[in-house]
Amino acid sequence: MSSSSSPAVLLNTGVQMPLLGLGTYKLVGPEDVYQAVDAALAAGYRSFDSAAVYRNEADLGRVLKELLPKHGLTREDVFITSKLGPKDQGEGAMEGALRSLAQLDLGYIDLYLIHWPGTQGCVVTDQRNPGNRAESWAALEKLHAQGKLKAIGVSNYTPAHMRELMQSCKIPPAVLQVEFHPKFCQTELRKVCEEYGVCFQAYSSLGKGDLVTNPVVLEVAKNCERTPAQVLLRWAVQQGVPVLPKSSNPDRIKDNARLFDFTLSDTDMDRLSALDCGHKFCRDASQVV
Numbered sequence: 522m523s524s525s526s527s528p529a530v531l532l533n534t535g536v537q538m539p540l541l542g543l544g545t546y547k548l549v550g551p552e553d554v555y556q557a558v559d560a561a562l563a564a565g566y567r568s569f570d571s572a573a574v575y576r577n578e579a580d581l582g583r584v585l586k587e588l589l590p591k592h593g594l595t596r597e598d599v600f601i602t603s604k605l606g607p608k609d610q611g612e613g614a615m616e617g618a619l620r621s622l623a624q625l626d627l628g629y630i631d632l633y634l635i636h637w638p639g640t641q642g643c644v645v646t647d648q649r650n651p652g653n654r655a656e657s658w659a660a661l662e663k664l665h666a667q668g669k670l671k672a673i674g675v676s677n678y679t680p681a682h683m684r685e686l687m688q689s690c691k692i693p694p695a696v697l698q699v700e701f702h703p704k705f706c707q708t709e710l711r712k713v714c715e716e717y718g719v720c721f722q723a724y725s726s727l728g729k730g731d732l733v734t735n736p737v738v739l740e741v742a743k744n745c746e747r748t749p750a751q752v753l754l755r756w757a758v759q760q761g762v763p764v765l766p767k768s769s770n771p772d773r774i775k776d777n778a779r780l781f782d783f784t785l786s787d788t789d790m791d792r793l794s795a796l797d798c799g800h801k802f803c804r805d806a807s808q809v810v
């Protein structure tokens with residue numbers, strides 16, 4: 522894929538993944554998806570993060586087919602991520618992944634993740650969870666070998682889930698996508714990813730919007746004459762961590778993409794990292810066996 526307009530990280534598959542992608546959770550309906558993707562492509566986004574549970578795969582695929590030519594782009598210029606829903610974890614994984622491929626209808630998916638370490642309908646302590654994860658991974662490996670899923674990975678896995686997967690997989694995960702922002706720095710998980718050569722990718726970098734009003738973030742933003750959202754996103758990409766800010770607002774989509782023409786000082790990076798307090802804005806997977 523062409524990454525000329527978007528700084529990228531090299532995955533262990535040998536493929537580049539853009540450092541910036543548009544999050545699409547809660548972006549639903551053809552008009553909203555069209556408006557956001559149009560603004561994102563114009564602002565230089567080349568990566569889009571969807572999931573079966575977001576119920577927007579079909580709209581995203583349709584809108585991209587319409588908008589890529591408008592922006593002088595082809596399928597190969599964009600990087601599409603989607604995820605296997607927890608209801609399909611285990612024996613439903615092959616069917617679930619094929620459904621995502623059919624919904625997006627873009628020929629292949631650049632990155633397909635197991636969305637959650639647990640299975641819908643199983644309690645966190647259910648002993649079927651590990652077997653279901655392994656069955657899902659085997660299905661993803663098959664579709665990867667067929668070229669339908671160019672890279673495969675996981676999301677919301679803990680260090681223990683990662684170790685379990687590394688011990689049993691034939692193909693190692695390319696990406697781990699998890700919550701990551703100054704209040705939740707995930708030090709142990711980042712070390713595990715580094716050890717295994719897995720790309721650590723951030724979601725909820727803006728703390729679902731909450732962190733843009735944090736006093737330290739506001740002060741750093743004022744000092745460097747940037748928006749609080751740009752500061753939060755820059756803090757991650759400056760550490761080599763890809764981000765997926767979500768916005769349905771075209772001005773914010775454009776604003777959130779201006780990350781690669783400034784640098785945060787070491788002092789500002791440290792001030793932001795010092796906010797780490799283990800605070801999560803999203804669901805916690807640490808109890809899933």
Ligand code: NAP
Pocket residue numbers: 543544545546547570571636676677698699723724725726727728729730731733748750751765766767768769770773774776777803
């Ligand atoms: P986020 O990107 O941290 O924050 C999104 C919120 O911030 C929205 O309410 C948005 O509102 C607001 N916002 C965006 N830009 C802003 C700006 N410049 N100034 C002020 N507010 C701004 O949250 P997220 O949606 O939870 O995470 C991002 C993406 O990561 C998701 O969309 C999804 O693709 C992915 N994700 C994955 C998982 C997983 O389990 N794998 C979990 C969560 C998220 P407006 O839309 O009104 O601008």
